[in-house]
Each structure stands twice: as C-alpha cells, then as structure tokens.
Amino acid sequence: MPENKFHTNGLSDAQVLEAAKKYGLNVLDYKKPNRFKIFVLGFFKEPMMILLLVSATIYFISGKISDGIFLAAAIILISAISSFQNARSRNALDKLKDFTKPKCKVIRNGIVTEIKTEEVVIGDSLLVEEGVSIPADATIIHSNDFSVNESILTGESLAVNKDKSSKDNIIFQGTTVSGGLAVAIVIAIGSGTKLGKIGTSLESILEEKTPLEMQIGNFVKKMAVAGALVFLVVWGINYYHSLNVSDSLLKALTLAMSILPEEIPIAFTTFMAIGAWRMIKDGIIVKQMKTVETLGSATVICIDKTGTITENKMSLAKIFTLPSGITDLDRKLSADENRLITMAMWASEPVPFDFMEIALHDAYSKNTPEDARPDYQMIHEYPLSGKPPMMTHIYENKSGNRIVAAKGGVEAFITTAVLSPSEKEAILQAVKTLSFEGYRLLAVGQAEFVGENYPKTQQEFPFEFLGLLAFYDPPKKNIxxxxxxxxxxxxxxxIITGDNAGTTASIAKKIGFIGYDKSISGDQLMQLPEKELQETVSKTNLFTRMFPEAKLKIINALKGNNEIVAMLGDGVNDGPALKAAHIGIAMGKKGTEIAKEAASLILINDDLSKMVDAIAMGRKIYANLKKAIRFIISIHIPIILTVFLPLVLGWKYPNIFSPVHIIFLELIMGPTCSIVYENEPIEKNTMDQKPRPFSETFFNWKELSTSIIQGLAITAASLMVFQFAVSKNYDEATTRTMVFLVLVTANVFLTLVNRSFYYSIFTTLRYKNNLVFLITGVTISITALILYVKPMNAFFDFNYLEYNQVLVAIGAGGISVLWYELVKLWKRHFKTA
Structure with a gap:
C-alpha cells in the first residue's frame, strides 16, 4: 500500500464498527429472489415433472399403488438431484460474484489499506486515483489534478475537474477517475448514494442468454414438440386397440418421457458454473458465462509489453544528457545529471504509485543531499496527454520560486524544445542505442514561467531538453x-504497446517473439484505409506508440477479419479495446478498476501463463459438455425407438416398457452426463488443435451424426435381443428384462467409450476421474439388485435371467457400443488429432 502523506488518519477500527452498525454496509438493497418460489415455479415448468405427476396420478387412480409410489419417489429423487445440481451451480456463481467484487483504498488508523467496496462506511477517507471506479458518494478534502468521468449519471462523456475548493466538490458512486488523485470523506453509501437511488431500475434488467444457451434451448423445445406429437399418435394407436383411456395414456406418457432430453439444460448450467469456479481456483476470474464458451474459439490474443511480457519492475539503469552522453548510475553524477533526475521527480506525482515514478523518487532521494519536496506546493498540473504523451507539473515555494517540470515521450520534447540539428541527431542516436538494448525511455524537460495565465496546453511551454532516463524492465522468465x-x-x-518501436522490438527479440522485426505506430495505423488496415493487422504482430483510438481500431480490424479476439489490458486507455474484444482480459493486481469493469475475465496474479490455462479450461469445458450432450442423444434414441417401433410394427409385446422403466433409465443417465463428464480431465491433444470456429453450431451434423449412429446401433442391439427372446418363446417379463439389460449395459459402455472420440478406452480408463467408477459401480449394483432381489424384480415386472440370457443381453449391449473403438483406431492411424 502507498505511504499515507495526506495529513489525515481516517477512521479508527472502533469508529468503523460503530459506523457500520449505525449506517450499514455499502451494498444496494435490491429485492432478493425467493428461491423456494423459483424452485416451485421451475418444477411446474419442467415437462418431465408434469409427465411424472400425470403418470403417478393415473397409477393411483387405477389402483396400481406401488407404481404410483415409485413415480412419486422418482419425482422427489429427480427434484433432489436437480436441486443439488442447481445448488452447486448457484454456490459456484455466488463465489464467483464474491471474487469479482471490486476493491478500493481507504485511510484507516493512519494507514492506506485496501478493502472490498462493500466494507466502506460513512466517514471513511477514500483514496481514489486514475482508473478507479468510485465506490461511494464522498466530499473531496485533498486532490492532485483530479478529474472524474460522470457519464453514468449525466450522460456527458467529457471529464469534470474537481477539487476541495470547487463548487461541485462531491464525487459519486459508479463514476470513474479520469486522472489524478484525491482523498474524499464518504457521505453516502449503498442505496443512499445518488446512483443507488436510481439503481432500482436494474432489477427489471434480464440477463441475456448466450448463443450456446439459445441453441440448447431451441433443441430441447423441438424435442418437446416432437414428444407431444408422438405422444398423441401413440395414445391414439393404443386407445384404438384397447379402448382403455388410462392404460393408453400411460403407454403414451412412457414414450413422451423417453423423448424429452431434460438432462441437457441441467448439464449446461452445471458445466458452465462449476467450470467458472474451477478457473477461480486457478487464479482466473470469469465475470461472464459467455466467456467460457468463447475461450475455446480464441484465434488472436493482443497483449501489452510492460507488466505482461516484462516484470514491470522498473529500475533506473542509465541516463543521457547532451554534455555527458550515455552514462551509468554507479558513479558520482554531474550537475546536469542531477538536475535531470531532480526535474524528472518534480514531473512525477507527489505520491507516486507508478513503478517508474517510484524509481524516480528513490533516485532523487539517493542523489540529493537536501530534500526540497516539503518546501514546494503544486500550484498547477497538466495531466498525461498528447501523442506521444507527456505531463507537466508546476510547483512554487513560499519565496515565490517556481519549478516547471515535464516528462514524457522523446518525440514530444524534440518538437517542443529548442534544439540545434546536431543536438537532435545526438538525442536520436542515444534513443536508437538505448532502445536497441531494450531500455524504456523517458525524456525530461524544464521551462521558465511567470504569471497566472497558464498556457492552454503544456506543449506551448518553451521547454529546455534536459536528457533521457533509461529504465530496464526485464522479460518474465516464463514468457x-x-x-x-x-x-x-x-x-x-x-503486442500492442505505448512504448517506442526500438525498445519493444529489442524485448520481443530477446523472448523469441515471431515478427519482432516488423512494426507499425499508432499514427501510421490511423491513416490506413479500411482494406489496407485489415491486411496490415493480419500481417503485423508488433504495434507501438499506441493510444486508445488506435488500440480500438486494431481490435475492430481483427474482428473484421473474422478473428476471435482476446485483448489484455490494465489501464484506463485500454477500456474501449477491452470492451470491444470478444474476450477482454484485465490484470488483477496492476489493472485499474475501469479495465476490470470493461473486461470479461481477470487474471488475479497478472500472470499471462494463466491465460493458456484459461483457454485450455475453456476448450475442456466445451469438449466435456459436448461429450455429455452427445451421450444424452445417443442413449435417448434407443429408449425412444425401443418403446415406439414394437408398437407401430405390431410386434408380439408392443408395450415392452412402462413409465417406471423409463424413469429408472433416466435416473441412471442424469448423473452420468452432468456429474461424470463435468469432472473429466482435459485430453492431452486438446491444446494441439486449432481454435474451434465460433460460428460452429453446437449441434453440427458431423458430430450429431456420430451420436445418432451410436444410438441406432444400440437400438439395433436391443431390438435384435427383443426378437431373439420372442423367437425363443420367452414370456413378456423375460423379454423385457433382457432388453432392459441391453440398454443398461450399453449405457455403462457408452459412458466409458465416449470419454474420448479419439483415444481408446484403455487410455481413458487411466484418466483421473474417480466419479466414473463410482457412478458405474452404483449403476451395476442397482441393476443387479433389480434383476435378482425378488421384491424389486417383481415390482419392475422382470424375470430371473439364466446365465446364457445374461450373456446374450450384456454381449449385445457391449458390442453395440464398443464397435466405435475401431473408428477411433482408424482416426489415430489415418487421421490427425
């Protein structure tokens, strides 16, 4: 935390507790949803639950009490599973929201400390600086060139300058600091703030569904419509043959249940929420669900140099003055060199928070015997502006002596300072030499000014060029x-950076960056016509001297080239580009609140390697969700056709299954798809593949056709065993038992085989996922109990199977799935991964 130099101790711990007790915490008191009400309404919106309720009611009315009790128990069990999954998702999202809560700085007990914004209390001394989102309404008591963007309240996009003496000396919650620094006393929090009073309208805003969510929703709706149509046909056929309303209705409901893929929406919610929580544990905060979908499709990532490629540990390494040339700091400095460092310090913020400015204050302290900082007061300031940017501070002491100091990009002073051609050549040669060695350069100037009518822009001052400061920021070891x-x-x-081409190219070359030898500046980029711009951003990897408009133009040009763009940033000027990118990534430590607010993903420890993990996680979640949905489709097809075809084809036992059998199969499938597959590890070839096209539909025909073929193969096996049993003159109960065993066996083998559509089952069995064996073991155990425990056997209307009958059913179920291992073998030997 920065040192407290603001002459205020803030609140004590006791005062904080008293204020919190009296006025509450800094949270908006919006109406909280009634979770029980949501659960009940959700229950009656689920088609499967309605079908189960109707079936149970018919069983009770017709006197089949045990079947009715079973279905009632199934309703409770499915509700419990659904509630458990929803609770997992909700808890993960709640933790996600907790991690994404912004933080702020306050002065308490005389120390600057960082807290969550909800912990701010009335009377707190807020410390707000450039890039911060203001957490509460407060009155300014101290400021340095402070300006605020209040567009969220006023609609006015231009920044407003404020200080303690101005008429409007209040800052408001939700607005953002455009420049400078201020200390302000909190006067309103939560719903009592200006934003809070108008914020209740946020309650009516509904969260927009993601493309994948809409695809899944449309698919389930289509299946529901198909289920309704088939339900009517089957009801009609059965009623025509039996003239029994309740019996024909039950048989039709059986088929309707088999068609509905209600596991898919549950799987989607579970995968996305739990996946986002797993990312948090890896140091990656995902603010929006759609980011998880998009991560696996990223084709371009735009990164900064300072703090991303480099350590962001600025150390002053060399200096350049016209009299002395380039020199090191490990010796006694000349008067010109001392003056250079002194003016660089005066051009920095009085309370430095930037690594470069901290290094300048340290260098001043080491090389100046008498500290003049307490004697001078800042009387005017020009914030960082221009292309390239520069900033100017004007100080004055009690004797009326003035200091006008400025620092910024080298080009800014070459155009504003009075220099001879030979001096300009010497400066440019120094820039070339130092940039080639990878140093980050800062030019420093000084001016004389008398009077109060300050120039409108800092570039109007007649600056004297004092020299260059060369900072070294080493590349990260793992970059x-x-x-x-x-x-x-x-x-x-x-690489998109505000630094010059020479320094950036030198660092890029050191880390083996492809394309380090070709760059373009922000000014050059802005002059390109649209078509040439798109070609340039495609072929160029190094973008230097960039500013907000240029960064945004790069992002939009890449999007115009149909790239899926990830953009990493940390500053206020990165906000527009972060917002425009498909995946905006903010740094957790050095990122400003504006950057974090604009981003959809935050790297907690500012480590770019975590972005590799995030993309891998995104690809894994998408791949596992796809496995789950393909499993659901594959296993639903044989259930539907085994119920439907014997009826329409007029086979000997036309209604082989009742609702109790379908519900049991549903209870087996649910945990498999939404628990087992969610826990699957990433496959080893996942990060060797090209990014998934974002336009690719989740239910594309190539993959859907594989699932359909798998489903038809299982159907063929179940119907062949059906006919085999009939040909052997087995009774209906024995036939039912054998067909049921085929489907359960196929379910178990399909779970194992579909863990990968490339690697063999022997490879995937070594994957670390204990839930596979747990769920599979439970399924086999319960099936054995149903087949061989007399009360359960009788309840399901099954018969004991002989040894050869069990072998036929298990063999058929296994073969109906294991054939796909031959397809995977062909893929591994004749196709690339």
Missing amino acids: ASVLQHFEKAGIKVK
Whole structure:
C-alpha cells in the first residue's frame, strides 16, 4: 500500500464498527429472489415433472399403488438431484460474484489499506486515483489534478475537474477517475448514494442468454414438440386397440418421457458454473458465462509489453544528457545529471504509485543531499496527454520560486524544445542505442514561467531538453514458453504497446517473439484505409506508440477479419479495446478498476501463463459438455425407438416398457452426463488443435451424426435381443428384462467409450476421474439388485435371467457400443488429432 502523506488518519477500527452498525454496509438493497418460489415455479415448468405427476396420478387412480409410489419417489429423487445440481451451480456463481467484487483504498488508523467496496462506511477517507471506479458518494478534502468521468449519471462523456475548493466538490458512486488523485470523506453509501437511488431500475434488467444457451434451448423445445406429437399418435394407436383411456395414456406418457432430453439444460448450467469456479481456483476470474464458451474459439490474443511480457519492475539503469552522453548510475553524477533526475521527480506525482515514478523518487532521494519536496506546493498540473504523451507539473515555494517540470515521450520534447540539428541527431542516436538494448525511455524537460495565465496546453511551454532516463524492465522468465503454448494452440499473438518501436522490438527479440522485426505506430495505423488496415493487422504482430483510438481500431480490424479476439489490458486507455474484444482480459493486481469493469475475465496474479490455462479450461469445458450432450442423444434414441417401433410394427409385446422403466433409465443417465463428464480431465491433444470456429453450431451434423449412429446401433442391439427372446418363446417379463439389460449395459459402455472420440478406452480408463467408477459401480449394483432381489424384480415386472440370457443381453449391449473403438483406431492411424 502507498505511504499515507495526506495529513489525515481516517477512521479508527472502533469508529468503523460503530459506523457500520449505525449506517450499514455499502451494498444496494435490491429485492432478493425467493428461491423456494423459483424452485416451485421451475418444477411446474419442467415437462418431465408434469409427465411424472400425470403418470403417478393415473397409477393411483387405477389402483396400481406401488407404481404410483415409485413415480412419486422418482419425482422427489429427480427434484433432489436437480436441486443439488442447481445448488452447486448457484454456490459456484455466488463465489464467483464474491471474487469479482471490486476493491478500493481507504485511510484507516493512519494507514492506506485496501478493502472490498462493500466494507466502506460513512466517514471513511477514500483514496481514489486514475482508473478507479468510485465506490461511494464522498466530499473531496485533498486532490492532485483530479478529474472524474460522470457519464453514468449525466450522460456527458467529457471529464469534470474537481477539487476541495470547487463548487461541485462531491464525487459519486459508479463514476470513474479520469486522472489524478484525491482523498474524499464518504457521505453516502449503498442505496443512499445518488446512483443507488436510481439503481432500482436494474432489477427489471434480464440477463441475456448466450448463443450456446439459445441453441440448447431451441433443441430441447423441438424435442418437446416432437414428444407431444408422438405422444398423441401413440395414445391414439393404443386407445384404438384397447379402448382403455388410462392404460393408453400411460403407454403414451412412457414414450413422451423417453423423448424429452431434460438432462441437457441441467448439464449446461452445471458445466458452465462449476467450470467458472474451477478457473477461480486457478487464479482466473470469469465475470461472464459467455466467456467460457468463447475461450475455446480464441484465434488472436493482443497483449501489452510492460507488466505482461516484462516484470514491470522498473529500475533506473542509465541516463543521457547532451554534455555527458550515455552514462551509468554507479558513479558520482554531474550537475546536469542531477538536475535531470531532480526535474524528472518534480514531473512525477507527489505520491507516486507508478513503478517508474517510484524509481524516480528513490533516485532523487539517493542523489540529493537536501530534500526540497516539503518546501514546494503544486500550484498547477497538466495531466498525461498528447501523442506521444507527456505531463507537466508546476510547483512554487513560499519565496515565490517556481519549478516547471515535464516528462514524457522523446518525440514530444524534440518538437517542443529548442534544439540545434546536431543536438537532435545526438538525442536520436542515444534513443536508437538505448532502445536497441531494450531500455524504456523517458525524456525530461524544464521551462521558465511567470504569471497566472497558464498556457492552454503544456506543449506551448518553451521547454529546455534536459536528457533521457533509461529504465530496464526485464522479460518474465516464463514468457517465451507461454508464447510457444499460444502458437502451438493455433493462437496468434500481437503486442500492442505505448512504448517506442526500438525498445519493444529489442524485448520481443530477446523472448523469441515471431515478427519482432516488423512494426507499425499508432499514427501510421490511423491513416490506413479500411482494406489496407485489415491486411496490415493480419500481417503485423508488433504495434507501438499506441493510444486508445488506435488500440480500438486494431481490435475492430481483427474482428473484421473474422478473428476471435482476446485483448489484455490494465489501464484506463485500454477500456474501449477491452470492451470491444470478444474476450477482454484485465490484470488483477496492476489493472485499474475501469479495465476490470470493461473486461470479461481477470487474471488475479497478472500472470499471462494463466491465460493458456484459461483457454485450455475453456476448450475442456466445451469438449466435456459436448461429450455429455452427445451421450444424452445417443442413449435417448434407443429408449425412444425401443418403446415406439414394437408398437407401430405390431410386434408380439408392443408395450415392452412402462413409465417406471423409463424413469429408472433416466435416473441412471442424469448423473452420468452432468456429474461424470463435468469432472473429466482435459485430453492431452486438446491444446494441439486449432481454435474451434465460433460460428460452429453446437449441434453440427458431423458430430450429431456420430451420436445418432451410436444410438441406432444400440437400438439395433436391443431390438435384435427383443426378437431373439420372442423367437425363443420367452414370456413378456423375460423379454423385457433382457432388453432392459441391453440398454443398461450399453449405457455403462457408452459412458466409458465416449470419454474420448479419439483415444481408446484403455487410455481413458487411466484418466483421473474417480466419479466414473463410482457412478458405474452404483449403476451395476442397482441393476443387479433389480434383476435378482425378488421384491424389486417383481415390482419392475422382470424375470430371473439364466446365465446364457445374461450373456446374450450384456454381449449385445457391449458390442453395440464398443464397435466405435475401431473408428477411433482408424482416426489415430489415418487421421490427425
């Protein structure tokens, strides 16, 4: 935390507790949803639950009490499973929201400390600086060149300058600091703030569904419509033959239950929520669900240099002055060099929070015997602005002596300072030399000014060029391997930085960055016509001297090239580009609140390698969800056709299954798809594949056809065993038992086989997922109990099977699924992964 130099101690711990007790915490008191009411309404919106209720009611009315009790128990069990899954998802999302809660700085007990914004109390001393979202309404008591963007309240996009003496000296919750720094005393929190009073309208805003969510919703709706139509046909056929309303209705309901894939929406919610929570544990905060979907499709990632490629540990390494040239700091400095460091310090913020400015204050303290900082007061300030940017501070002491100091990009001073051609050439040669060695450069100037009519812009001052400061920020140790991981995964990397081309190219070359020798500046980029711009951003990987408009233009041009763009940023000027990117990524430690607010994903520890993990996790979640849904489709097809075909084809036992059998199969499938597959590890070839096209529909025909063929193969096996049993003159109960065993066996083998559509079952059995064996073991155990425990056997209307009958059923069920291992073998030997 920065040192407290603001002459205020803030609240004590006791005062904080008293204020919290008296006024509450800084939260908006919106109406909380009634979860029980939501559960009940959700229950009656579920088609499967309605079918179960109707079936149970018919059983009770017709006197089949035990069947009715079973279905009632099934309703309770399915509700419990659904509630458990929803609770898992909700808890994961609640924890996610807790992690994404913004933090702020306050002065308490005389110390600057960081807390969650909800812990702010009335009377707190807020410390707000550039890029911060203001957490409460407060009155300014101290400021340095402070300006605020209040567009969220006023609609006005221009920043407003404020200080303690201005008429409007109040800052408001939800607005953002555009520049400078301020200390303000909190006067309103939560619903009592100006934003809170108008914020109740947020309650009516509904969260927009993601593309994948809509695809799944449409698929389930279509299946529900198909189920309704088939239900009417089957009811009609059965009633025509039996003239029994309740019996024909039960048989029709059996088929309707088999058609509804109600597990798919549950699986989707579970995978996305639990996946997001897993990412948090890996240091990645996903703010929006749609980001999980998009991660696996990212084709380009745009990254900054400072703090992303480099350590962001600025150390002043060398200096340049026109009299002395380039020199090191490990010796006694000349008067010109001391003056250079002194003016660089005056051009920095009085309370530095930037690593470069901290290094300048440290260098001043080490090289100046007498500290003049307490004697001078800042009387005017020009914030960082211009292309390239520069900033100017004006100080004055009690004697009326003034200091006008400025620092910024080298080009800014070459155009504003009075320099001879030979001096300009010497400066440019120094820039070239130092940039080639990878140093980050800062030019420093000084001006003389008398009077109160300050120039409108800082560029109007007649600056004297004092020299250059060369800072070294070493590359991160793991950055080269991180970039190789991106390249291996088919993701292009673009460096977008405000630094100059020489320094950036030098660092890029050191880390083995592809395309380090070709760059374009922000000014050059802005002049390109649209078509040429799209070609340039495609072929160029190094973008230097960038500013907000140029960054945004790069993102939009890449999107115009049909790239799925991830953009990493940390500053206020990164906000527009982060918002425009498909995946906006903010740094958790050095990122401003504006960057975090604009981003959809936050790297908690500012580690780019976590972005590789995030993309891998995104691909894994998507792949596992797809496995689950393909499993659901594959296993639903044989259930539907085994119920439907014997009826329409007029076979000997036309209604082989009742609702109790279908519900049992549903109870087996639910945990498999939404628990087992969600816990599957990432496959080893996942990050070797190209990004998934974002336009690709989740239910594409190539993959859907595989699931359909698998389902038809299981159907063929169940119907062949059906006919085999009939040909052997087995009774209906024995036939039912054998067909049921085929479906359960196929379910178990399908769970194992579909864990990968590329690697063999022997490979996937070694995957670390204990839930596979737990769920499979439970399924086999319960099936054995149903087949051989007399009361359960009788309840399901089964017969004991002989040894050869069990072998036929299990053999058919196994073969109906295991044939796909031959397809996977062909893929491994004749196709690429």
